[in-house]
Amino acid sequence: SQWGEENLQALSIQEGEDVTMNCSYKTYTTVVHWYRQDSGRGPALIILIRSNEREKRSGRLRATLDTSSQSSSLSITAAQCEDTAVYFCATGQGGRALIFGTGTTVSVSP
Amino acid sequence: EAAVTQSPRSKVAVTGGKVTLSCHQTNNHDYMYWYRQDTGHGLRLIHYSYVADSTEKGDIPDGYKASRPSQENFSLILELASLSQTAVYFCASSPTGGENTLYFGAGTRLSVL
Numbered sequence: 001s002q003w004g005e006e007n008l009q010a011l012s013i014q015e016g017e018d019v020t021m022n023c024s025y026k027t028y029t030t031v032v033h034w035y036r037q038d039s040g041r042g043p044a045l046i047i048l049i050r051s052n053e054r055e056k057r058s059g060r061l062r063a064t065l066d067t068s069s070q071s072s073s074l075s076i077t078a079a080q081c082e083d084t085a086v087y088f089c090a091t092g093q094g095g096r097a098l099i100f101g102t103g104t105t106v107s108v109s110p
Numbered sequence: 111e112a113a114v115t116q117s118p119r120s121k122v123a124v125t126g127g128k129v130t131l132s133c134h135q136t137n138n139h140d141y142m143y144w145y146r147q148d149t150g151h152g153l154r155l156i157h158y159s160y161v162a163d164s165t166e167k168g169d170i171p172d173g174y175k176a177s178r179p180s181q182e183n184f185s186l187i188l189e190l191a192s193l194s195q196t197a198v199y200f201c202a203s204s205p206t207g208g209e210n211t212l213y214f215g216a217g218t219r220l221s222v223l
Contacts, residue, residue, distance in 0.1 A: 030209060035212075040216070092209030096208065097143055097212075100153040101152055
């Protein structure tokens with residue numbers, strides 16, 4: 001399997017709190033994707049971090065990548081109800097297709 | 111306007127029957143993919159294609175066939191549907207393979223009874 005430790009399956013938080021989810025991977029990669037999947041829809045890319053970047057920000061999202069430990073994290077600052085979704089990390093494997101983790105379900109309540 | 115369109119959005123099939131899931135993209139992408147989503151397994155790659163009239167096996171191809179008659183269209187075929195193939199199926203496209211961004215359709219929910 002591409003993945004080592006499984007992503008944390010589910011996180012429940014309240015609005016305004018910060019949340020971080022992690023994933024680790026076994027095979028060398030040059031980029032880690034983070035996708036968000038809303039209920040009843042397909043996943044959509046929300047942030048992408050490359051191996052020459054330790055941190056990447058986009059609005060309230062922050063992704064990190066540690067190539068030495070082969071792990072990545074996604075943080076959401078001041079979560080809002082509309083951040084409720086399933087979040088997947090994914091990496092490539094040299095010319096074929098992205099391999100996805102099992103996903104983390106984030107539930108944000110008012 | 112949806113750039114990757116899947117049909118049908120949901121389907122109920124009988125065990126042993128033939129099922130065809132269709133995907134159409136207007137992204138002008140060379141690569142197209144079929145993934146399967148099951149609870150606890152995330153998304154797993156079934157088949158993919160990088161050019162018309164050619165398909166490649168993914169990680170879980172057993173029990174599935176794929177067809178790419180044109181750059182825009184990619185079908186997934188279950189010749190003999192089984193209970194274990196009940197899942198949500200996603201089609202995606204990308205400009206190139208490997209680590210390129212995927213653009214997904216809305217998915218097809220398949221129930222095999």
